Amino acid sequence: MPTKKTAIVYDWIDSWGGVERVLLHLRNMFPAADFYTSYVDFDRAGWAKDWRIRTSFLQNLPDFIKKSRSLSLPLYPYVFESFNFSGYDLVISVTSSFAKSVITKPDTFHLCYLLTPTRYLWLYPEQYLTNWQRRIGRPYLQALQRWDYVAAQRPDKIVAISRTVADRCKKYYGREAPVVYPGFDRGYWRSVRNGNSESKAREQEYYLVVSRLEPYKRIDLAVAVFNRLGWRLIIVGTGTQLGRLKQLAGPNIQFLSGITDQKLTQLYANAQALVMPQEEDFGYVALEARWFGCPVIAYGRGGASETVADGQTGIFFKEQTPTSLRQALEKYDKIKTDLKKWLRTTRGTGFDPYDLDRFKARVYQLCDSRHY
Numbered sequence: 493m494p495t496k497k498t499a500i501v502y503d504w505i506d507s508w509g510g511v512e513r514v515l516l517h518l519r520n521m522f523p524a525a526d527f528y529t530s531y532v533d534f535d536r537a538g539w540a541k542d543w544r545i546r547t548s549f550l551q552n553l554p555d556f557i558k559k560s561r562s563l564s565l566p567l568y569p570y571v572f573e574s575f576n577f578s579g580y581d582l583v584i585s586v587t588s589s590f591a592k593s594v595i596t597k598p599d600t601f602h603l604c605y606l607l608t609p610t611r612y613l614w615l616y617p618e619q620y621l622t623n624w625q626r627r628i629g630r631p632y633l634q635a636l637q638r639w640d641y642v643a644a645q646r647p648d649k650i651v652a653i654s655r656t657v658a659d660r661c662k663k664y665y666g667r668e669a670p671v672v673y674p675g676f677d678r679g680y681w682r683s684v685r686n687g688n689s690e691s692k693a694r695e696q697e698y699y700l701v702v703s704r705l706e707p708y709k710r711i712d713l714a715v716a717v718f719n720r721l722g723w724r725l726i727i728v729g730t731g732t733q734l735g736r737l738k739q740l741a742g743p744n745i746q747f748l749s750g751i752t753d754q755k756l757t758q759l760y761a762n763a764q765a766l767v768m769p770q771e772e773d774f775g776y777v778a779l780e781a782r783w784f785g786c787p788v789i790a791y792g793r794g795g796a797s798e799t800v801a802d803g804q805t806g807i808f809f810k811e812q813t814p815t816s817l818r819q820a821l822e823k824y825d826k827i828k829t830d831l832k833k834w835l836r837t838t839r840g841t842g843f844d845p846y847d848l849d850r851f852k853a854r855v856y857q858l859c860d861s862r863h864y
Contacts, residue, residue: 699789
């Protein structure tokens with residue numbers, strides 16, 4: 493399988509998160525693959541500096557255009573259609589937006605690993621666009637929805653990262669998608685854990701958020717609640733909402749970015765809990781937290797319902813409101829000792845559905861299903 497000429501396509505390479513770990517796994521699986529993307533920012537994605545990456549015409553545009561999702565949006569239907577995949581046996585697109593729109597010839601097998609249908613077209617337009625922008629731009633957005641639907645019919649096979657995303661794929665694109673969970677590399681995380689002292693010394697008890705700082709992640713909800721409670725919160729991540737969130741945050745909230753996995757594991761190990769206020773597509777960080785004995789307080793919809801066991805590895809709150817999240821935090825404060833004890837005694841169990849070897853085997857199997 494790895495000897496086939498392969499291209500891996502991703503929307504943009506300009507940050508780090510759970511999805512980027514999937515890219516690392518695919519690169520290990522297909523070491524000779526060429527990567528294609530709209531543009532790459534090595535200042536923010538130094539982890540990819542040694543990869544063979546081919547970019548689109550967007551790479552040559554000024555930063556204020558290519559780094560702005562709204563300003564570059566009209567260009568994206570052309571960006572991925574401009575790539576030429578002649579001569580490739582296999583194309584794997586990994587996408588939450590437009591990479592699935594690549595055009596391949598009949599003898600090239602295109603497997604799409606779908607992170608979610610395009611969020612600002614189908615799921616959360618109100619979180620990306622103002623009412624005025626939606627009213628003025630409605631005809632264009634409707635046209636873009638039609639194009640996105642057509643683009644989603646191009647892959648020979650779509651695979652979803654969770655049951656949540658599979659349901660969305662059926663609803664918005666009319667396509668069935670088997671679920672292949674992103675691989676959790678227990679060997680890697682075990683080595684990181686064993687290399688840390690996991691000191692229990694704390695300057696002050698704290699809660700933790702690990703996330704991209706984008707509108708749909710609803711980190712503003714966590715900031716509002718912790719501002720009111722006065723409890724310490726550490727937010728790890730970066731994104732377009734960083735400046736706004738810093739303005740909203742009180743002195744009890746700290747922001748970190750660009751930290752190592754070693755530092756991240758220490759934060760997990762010593763945190764009171766990981767807070768996930770967003771409706772996740774999958775929720776990879778919930779697995780990281782569980783591995784290091786950190787319970788999760790999560791919005792009980794989406795991917796979190798597949799990665800968090802309510803009452804065992806964490807608890808859910810029902811509504812994305814300050815009241816609902818605050819009630820969950822207050823409830824958790826009363827039962828956290830029991831949850832942490834359960835996680836300590838079951839550490840390392842329950843990860844089989846997300847095992848990295850299972851992910852690899854399933855992807856290889858799907859890529860070979862057409863016997864190209």
